[in-house]
Amino acid sequence: MxxxxxxxxxxxxxxxxxxxxxxxxxxxxxxxxxxxxxxxxxxxxxxxxxxxxxxxxxxxxxxxxxxxxxxxxxxxxxxxxxxxxxxxxxxxxxxLMEDANVLNDVVVSGTLKPVSRMETPVPVEVYTTAFLKKNPTSNVFEALQNVNGVRPQLNCNICNTGDIHINGLEGPYTMVTIDGMPIVSSLSTVYGLSGIPNSLIDRIEIIKGPASSLYGSEAVGGLINIITKKPLNAPLFSADIFSTSWLETNVDLGFKSNISKKAVTLVGINYYTYNQPIDNNNDNFTDVTLQERISIFNKWNFDRKSNKEFTIAGRLFYEDRWGGEMQWNKTHRGGSEVYGESIYTKRVELLSKYQLPTTEDMYLSFSATAHDQNSVYGNTIYLANQKIAFGQYTWDKKAENHNLLLGAAFRYQYYNDNTTATISAEKTKIYSIFIQDEIKLAPKHTILLGARYDYNNNHGNIFTPRIAYKWNPTENDVFRINAGTGFRIVNLFTEEHAALTGSRDVVITEDLKPETSYNINFNYLKKIRFENGTFLGFETSAWYTYFNNQIIPDYDTNPNQIIYSNLNGYAQTIGISSNIDLVTPFGLKAIVGLTIMEPKNVQNGVSSTPVLTEKYSANWAITYDIPKWFLSIDYTGNAYGPMRLPLLSDLDPRSEYSNLWSLQNIQFTYKKFRNFELYGGVKNILNWTPNKGTPFLIARANDPFDEDVTYDTNGNVLATPNNPYALTFDPSYVYAPNQGIRGFLGIRYTIF
Known part of the structure; x- marks a missing residue:
């Protein structure tokens, strides 16, 4: 026992x-x-x-x-x-908490419906607001400088307006949407991307290459889709306020409220001000435009018994910006005594999405925008008004091995200005139908077929097909091949200084055709998860883009005319880009990107390098977390290879190509306190500015009204002792910001 x-x-x-x-x-x-x-x-x-x-x-x-x-x-x-x-x-x-350095796994822009990034046949890059916080900026336009293959391009040294280049194609060929709605037009890219409260942005999705089969005109070179937060998922209150040593101040506020049991509203307010004229390059012109901007965004989510979606959102935007000679003030606006460029901008935006009360998955979407611009460039007045209305119906139909999307859309655009480039108000209508079928050929093989038919009142019928193939050899590997076309209807209006100077006649030499592009893209995405918790993601793409029927206004053939015609030739770009994403269990995280491309324009058999297009670029965002100190360190930056710059004459002493240049930043974020962050750092730590090594940036800054310029009988500029380089006043020799090194300090507070 x-x-x-x-x-x-x-x-x-x-x-x-x-x-x-x-x-x-x-x-x-x-x-x-x-x-x-x-x-x-x-x-x-x-x-x-x-x-x-x-x-x-x-x-x-x-x-x-x-x-x-x-x-x-x-x-x-x-x-x-x-x-x-x-x-x-x-x-x-x-x-788990969302990480800034790694791309989100769910995307909608590639196929107009939510899908895993590993499962979509269309390569889509995703950047969250946490990524944007790595280098705090006052607007989305500047924030995109850290995205591989995407470059914000300033087009004027004085007013600092600009656009977005994707893989070397110019801004008018990049479509910018908010929640998939095309409310940001080519006239207003820089304004449409300014003042969107970061507190309301959920993520930014980017497609590189034509996307016209789903999005229509303007999606020639790529798409930037800014997706706002759903009111139900947003924090109760958020505030992000920072200021720089240049006395730039940005205030970003967001809050939500349950108006009733069936309605939740989300409000975002962005206010930015900078009113300290600085002239570090000593040309008597402001290095950066002075601005005062306010933007109010309001989004409503309605709870329906069927649990189907219904949202309405709107935004009001006002901006007053000016740049010019240091002694300029508003009493000089529009006069010939002191040169200044002053822009008053008003925008109203409205968008809505409604899921129909049917057993099928159907949506009605609507957007409208009105843009009013009152500008002066010295003594030249530019008054422009643009209105866009857009409506779209989509039907998402799933069947065995098929995922169908059918849709119809209508877009109306009104534009008028006081320049000679616009003889009368332009009214454009586009009627569209499109279809897309994602076919599951086998467990690891998917093909996507799509086509869009558009009818435009000026150009008639336009057809844009697409095809994509995806192969998943393993759950962590994806091969994709995409081929498609893009188009852009003719828009003759322009905000270039050459069109706003003097009294030029508009000459259209032919029946203009829509600008079109053809693209093929090879993409490979790899995910590696190590046993110690380290994650490594690798993505690379190789592409070829062929572009024809370009419409480039000709101001040079006859100084008294603006001549419009389709390019007698073509443009092409061959390139490769790679992104590496790294997350380690010991606090180090990084995104590093590299793009190499070879752009070329061919006109009348003569090949040339396009202006303001870099042949290589690199971007990085490196983060190191030190939990015991409650500290995060972010090191972000970019580097751009030489690009051809716009010279004014054969005697112009400025370099035809820029040097290798880089903007780098560092940020320290202290996170000890609940719901509260304190951050600060240094922007442009190398203190790089484009005036270094250049005799001047603004041509004839000492004579902005061309009072001492001499012309021949044909209107061509003559070289004289007072003008040895035969130049006129021109601020278009610009490819990078003029701001040097500066510190910043900010706070973030969030209540969930």
Whole structure:
């Protein structure tokens, strides 16, 4: 009997001493379970993944102390330390926080419906607001400087207006949408991208290459889709306020309110001011435009019994900006005494999305915008008014091995200005129908076929097809091939200084055709998850773009005319770009991108390099977290290779090509306090500005009204002792900001 008791006690002791435990739990983000999350039990070197319900499990775990790491692309890795003793069912849950340095996994821009980034046949890059916070800016236009293959281009040294270049194509060929609605036009790109409160941006999705088969005109070179937050998911209140040593101040506020049981409203306010004239390059002109801007954004979400979507959003925008001679003030506006460029801009935007009360998945979307601009360039007045209305119907139909999207759209555009380039108000209508079928050929093979038919009142019929193929050899590898076309209807209006100077006649030499592009893109995406919790993502793309029927206004053939015609030739770009994303369990995270391309214009058999197009560029965002100090360090930057610059004459002494240049920034963020962040740092730490090594940036800055310029009988400028280079006043020799090194300091406060 004693022996039996001894044996039983020994067995029980052995069982408890070598007990095999189970650890399980749910991993979620924003109260939603995450599938395929990598979970790593460090001491035992065991790994697991969550299922479709976000649940993971480790079995046969001996008693002891362990470190468990949960990591998932797009979110910050989270680690927990536990001690386990005879617990057959220990529950350990994780709630992952979104990470700034890794691309989000769900996209909508490529196919007009939510889909996993690994599953979509169309390559889409995604950047969250957390990524934008790595280098705080007052507007989305500047924030895009850290995106690989995307470059904000300033077009004027004085007024600082600009546009967005994607893979070398100029700004008018980049379509900018908000929640998929085309309310940002080519006239107003820089204004439309200014003043969107960062607190209301959920993410920015970017497609490089033609997207006209889904989005129509202007999506020739690519698409930038700014997606705003859903009111239900937004924080109750957020504030982000910063100022720089140049006395630039940006205030970004957001708050939401439950108006009733069935309505939630989200309000965002952005205010920016800069009123300190600075002239560090000593040309008696402001280095940066002075601005005062306010933008109010309001989005409503309505709760319906059917749980179907219904949102309405609107934005009011006003900006007063000016640049010019240092002694300029508003009493000089429009006069010939002191040169200044003053722009008053008013914008109203409205957009809505309504899911129809049908058993099928159908949506009606609508947007409208009105843009009024009152500008003066010295003594030249530019008054412009543009209105755009857009409506779209889509039907998402799923069938066996097929995912169909059918749609119809209508776009109306009104434009009028007081320049000679616009003889009468332009009224453009585009009627569209489109279809897309995503076909599952096999478990690892998908093909997407799409086509769009547009009818334009000026150009008639326009057809834009697309095809895409995706192959997933493994769950962490994706090969894609995309081919498609893009188009842009003719827009003769312009805001270039040459068109605003003098009294030029408009000459159209032919029946103008829409500008068109053809593109093929090869893409490879690889994800690697290491046992220690490290994540490495690699994506590379190679592309070829052929562009014809370009319409470039000719101001040179006859100084008394603006001549419009389709380019007698073509443009092409061959390129390759790569992104590397790294997340480690010890606090280091990075995104590094490189783009190399070879652009070429061919006109009348003569080949040339296009102006303001770099042949290579690099971007990076590197973060290091030090948890014990509650500190994050962000090092961001870009570098651009030489680009051809616009010279005014054969005697112009300025360099035809820019040098290699780089803008680099560093930021320190302190996160000890709940819901509160303090951040500060230095922008342009190399103190680089484009005037270095250049005799001047603004041509004839000493004679902005061309009072001492002499012309021949044909209107050509003559070289004289007072004008040895035969130049006129011109601020278009610009490719980078004139701001040097400056510090910044800010605070963020959020209530969830």
């Amino acid at each position: 004693k022996l039996q008791i001894f044996i039983s006690i020994s067995l029980l002791f052995g069982i408890f001493s070598f007990s095999q435990n189970t650890i399980k739990g749910t991993i979620s983000a924003n109260n939603e379970p995450l599938s395929f999350v990598n979970v790593y039990l460090k001491e035992l070197k065991k790994g697991a993944e969550t299922n479709e319900k976000g649940i993971y499990e480790f079995t046969n775990v001996p008693n002891g102390s362990y470190t468990i790491i949960a990591s998932y692309v797009g979110f910050k890795p989270e680690r927990k330390k536990i001690t386990i003793l005879n617990e057959p069912n220990l529950t350990l849950n994780f709630n």
